Amino acid sequence: MAVPPAPSVADPVATAAARVSKHDTRRDQLAESALTTLGQLGYAKTSLREIAQHSPYSHGVVHYYFSNKEELITYCVRYYKRTCVTRYDEIVSSSETAEELQSRFAAKLAETIREEGPMHQLWYDLRNQSMFEPALREVVLEIDGQLEAMIWRVISRYADLAGRPAALDPSTTYGMLDGLFAQSLLSWATGPREAREDVLAVLSARVDTLMPSLLA
Amino acid sequence: MAVPPAPSVADPVATAAARVSKHDTRRDQLAESALTTLGQLGYAKTSLREIAQHSPYSHGVVHYYFSNKEELITYCVRYYKRTCVTRYDEIVSSSETAEELQSRFAAKLAETIREEGPMHQLWYDLRNQSMFEPALREVVLEIDGQLEAMIWRVISRYADLAGRPAALDPSTTYGMLDGLFAQSLLSWATGPREAREDVLAVLSARVDTLMPSLLA
DNA sequence: CCCGATTCTTGACGACTGTCAAGGAAATCT
DNA sequence: AGATTTCCTTGACAGTCGTCAAGAATCGGG
Structure with a gap:
């Protein structure tokens, strides 16, 4: 280490x-x-x-x-964040077409729930607790910003590859995708174990079909 | 009472x-x-x-x-839910054009944060806790479904008024809008008090411009 | 090998928690 | 009016929490 x-x-x-x-x-x-x-x-x-x-x-x-x-x-x-906010950067830099980036990003979203579900549960927990506990606000705000930037690296690269501009601003884009992610995480975490893979497949499919409409 | x-x-x-x-x-x-x-x-x-x-x-x-x-x-x-899951029904039934429904819905989203912020904070808190506390899962699942149905009443009516079909399924639509809502709630709750109205205005504007793209 | 600094364990403290039992206060019924 | 049920308060219980101090164990330099 x-x-x-x-x-x-x-x-x-x-x-x-x-x-x-x-x-x-x-x-x-x-x-x-x-x-x-x-x-x-x-x-x-x-x-x-x-x-x-x-x-x-x-x-x-x-x-x-x-x-x-x-x-x-x-x-x-902060320790957790270190390894976390670059999760999609490899995909961003190695994808050569918009379609490839789109499908690999959609797949990776699902994969990170499968591989690190509890860590994401913790993140959403802490982010929510920051609404009640001022001591958490600074670090939550910092990481949330980094996550937004991470997502924006994906989307702006996606726009570049597709030759079309992004339709929305970084914050709105992040809010929407984060909502879908959190929704899937919730049902992944609270639903029956047999249904977990289905939940992840649905998330991938949704993001995959949604991404083109994030471009103008 | x-x-x-x-x-x-x-x-x-x-x-x-x-x-x-x-x-x-x-x-x-x-x-x-x-x-x-x-x-x-x-x-x-x-x-x-x-x-x-x-x-x-x-x-x-x-x-x-x-x-x-x-x-x-x-x-x-459950007591809280009773008064809560019909929040937009009046707007749905009384709006006569797609544009009216769109702007009134966008405004109402912001208004409910202003008026009932802590209740929404609590909802997201409980929904997250249900990932760690099985005892909460049943009631959270029930209410989340009702919230999704509530949103879908808005969007399907919106589609009717506009004469175009909805572009996405109820769950995806709910996930996206909920993400934007939660994002604004977070920054409303944790940001400086002077910025609260700005946060709400941004939320309204975002939803207002986003809604047309929820139709096919 | 021994001494001093570092590292870790143990046990304790006050405060707080959910729960419950005993009994006083209040309302209701006959 | 008295008797009885309902309602509410008080105080205690066993347990857990964060915190800390005292000392044992471990390690490194002379």
């Missing part, structure tokens, strides 16, 4: 740096444990003890690496 | 009915107190004691009228 700690030498700078990196590695490790717990239980029902139980450590260690529950949570969200 | 209790007469049927109606009136009264609390604090941070504090009673009374917290919550949601 990160660089392994340097072998012990009498270099106070290097060892101090290794220390810092180890400290950060532990924070990331705890963040990962926290994220799986949060994805399973949701923001409200996730306690620090529960997070610690999904990690190799005991519940007290959280306060050694994070001063607050709040700090842990926001650190988690 | 409900019929006032009948004056005391020696009619066991009437008095029993009055008793029941009084019992139900109290339940509704508690539900209303609970809804304002839930709308302010969100599902996670609302305790029974907090609900009671927003009502004329003490915290123990909740268990006299409801057996569970869960029963109270689901009762609240």
Whole structure:
């Protein structure tokens, strides 16, 4: 993951740096444990003890690496975001026709629910909680903006490939697609397990047929 | 609100009915107190004691009228729904041209955020919590279906007035519009108060310009 | 190998939660 | 009027929460 700690030498700078990196590695490790717990239980029902139980450590260690529950949570969200907001960039850069981008994007939307469903549930949970908890607003606003930009990279590239301009502004486009995504996620998460693949197929089909009308 | 209790007469049927109606009136009264609390604090941070504090009673009374917290919550949601899922029906029945329905619907979407913002925040909160809490799924699914039907009454009437068929199925249409609505609600709830009217104006404008493309 | 710093565990605290039982207050009935 | 049912308050319970302090375990440099 990160660089392994340097072998012990009498270099106070290097060892101090290794220390810092180890400290950060532990924070990331705890963040990962926290994220799986949060994805399973949701923001409200996730306690620090529960997070610690999904990690190799005991519940007290959280306060050694994070001063607050709040700090842990926001650190988690940013950690999660790091890997998340570039999800479609490979598709954007490697697709060579509008049709290819369209169908691969539609398929990828469904795939990310299948592969990372709980993480998306957590995101929508946190985004909603930010309406009640001011402490979450800053980080939610930041990530929401990045998600909008991510979607806009797809759509503007799509417009380029098709040789037609986008019909809507970035925010409206994001709002609509996000609505469809959230709708499918909800029914994926709450419906019967046997129906999950059908839900994802429907999402793909919808986005696939909808995308042409996002261009003028 | 409900019929006032009948004056005391020696009619066991009437008095029993009055008793029941009084019992139900109290339940509704508690539900209303609970809804304002839930709308302010969100599902996670609302305790029974907090609900009671927003009502004329003490915290123990909740268990006299409801057996569970869960029963109270689901009762609240259904109670709220009663007045809610017909919000656009007056517009649907009284609009005489597609253009009128379009602009009045767009305006009403914004108005309901302005007038009942916290209730909508609560709805999205509960809908999300249903992904983590199976107990909420039944009632959420039921109301979500009614909301979809409500939106579809608007759009199908809109299509009739315009003399063109709807371009999308009810579920997709609902998902898209709901996404835009939720997006505006989020920024209405978390943004600065001075910007609220702007947010609502943007929502109205977006829906207004988007609606024609919902027809084939 | 030993000492000091770092890392982690354990146990405790005050506060809060849903739930419930006991009993007082109020309304109703005879 | 008294008796009885209904309504509501109070106080307590077992449990969980975030937080923190004290000390054990572990690790690295001399």
